[in-house]
Amino acid sequence: MLLKQISVFVENRHGAIRDIAGVLANAGINIRAMSIADTADFGIVRLIVDKRKEALSALRENGMTVKETDVLALSVPDRPGAMYEALTALAASEVMIEYSYGFVSPINGEATCILRCDDQEKALGCLTSKGFKLLTAEEIK
């Protein structure tokens, strides 16, 4: 199950990320997870939110550059070696991970790992066939 993540373009300036959080706060949107990718001059703020459509329009209305990206939300059991097993499965299928960040699922309290891979469909197939649980948009709400 692929999940939609929101990516927002930000310049490296004071308050840039605060502005994004402010727009979402005003729109009554709950941020589930956030990650920041940075370069020397700009950054990309990646967000998993509860109400994606509303978040997108609120950000756009405030003049922000946004894009939706497919990611995987892998539920990782709370025990040593669980992450290793998932990554071993991906490695065996020759899937490359581009980036990843985590948060704790509000549903089952388990660690959730957001994954962006070079081949999302392949990653999805590989993880589900190995019995790993992937969260849906519904489960993130």
Added chain:
Amino acid sequence: MPRAELTKLQNERLRAVVKRVYENVPFYKKKFDEMGLKPEDICSIEDLTKLPFTNKQDLRDNYPFDLFAVPMDEVVRIHASSGTTGKQTVVGYTKHDLDIWGEVMARTLGAGGVTKKDIGHISYGYGLFTGGMGGNLGSETVGCATIPASTGNTRRQVTILQDFKPTFILATPSYALTIAEYLAENNIDPASLSLKAGFFGAEPWTEEMRREIENRFQIKAYDIYGLSEAIGPGVAYECECQHGLHVNEDHFLIEIIDPDTGEQLPDGTEGEIVFTCMTKEALPLIRYRTHDVGVRLPGECECGRTFVRMQKPAGRTDDMLIIRGVNVFPSQIESVLMDIEGIAPFFQMVVERDGNLDKLTVLVEMTEDAFTDEIRILEDMTRKVTEAIHSVLGIAVRVKLVEPRSIERFEGKAKRVIDKRTQVNF
């Protein structure tokens, strides 16, 4: 030369050049014919205003050699400067033109006390840019031992200054200060060098910069003015009085005009500088509009030279910027961005002086079409824009992607240029 004699010479030379361009340059023949103007109508410099102007666009329209007044086998040198759409402004010289150039540059150096006993260090860039070769020619014409150091590699420049013991230097003012900084950082006493004088130009600099250069090198710093369309450096020069630049009026006629009406303005009034090249053979431009803002200074100079003085140009009538001695138009950046897919037409050029070096940053607004979650693609895009601008301008530039609508708008249009350099003078 007494004024009356000079005027007589100018009248003769103007008549001759008008005849030459009418007979040899189809562009001028067509223009004269359209205006119903005959070469015989121009008897003296009083008739100058009857002549049409020449614009930079005319050089572009006749790219590369169509304004030349001699066959190519008479041309011995080509120089060029950057143009607005990637097309360069091309200028040519005959053997005789190079002699004139050598002569006017020799006068420039001579006015700063240079004699054949001196050793010249030329730190202007050599190449299509007229600075290096022009300075070189002047120094050799005086009879000086001439070092074509060109620009860059400051450590080597300083070694040359220490070991070859040049007595004068030609450089852009900002590069001179870069060298001065290197001296300071390495505890080299400028008094241990043999420099006595420096000739600086090709970019904006102020009286404050002059004082700083004079203090740091313990030399006398002279301003020089020129443009490739006229001949290159050597169109006007400073004498020991350092009060305005004497125009080499036996070769170049200077007028100040109202840039809007084209009318000639009296001495002492600020306007656009216009030059007519009377003696050049390959590219004798008639009433060339420089877009530099200047003043003809009234009265005679204390030095006794009769050549009229112009004040150091105080800006431009168009949007041209001079960055590290290179002419840059915002339209050049625009045309580069237009060619790259997914880039917004909104951009801003920020010019700063980092230490003594001009630095150009181009801010480009991000669009939702161009935006992607992949950093690599955004970085590739930045690199592509950087390389494209670099190849058109010939100077290094930093490109920065910025948020949409973050660039200040003025009447719906993005403000194109933010020049943070305190220097406003040319």
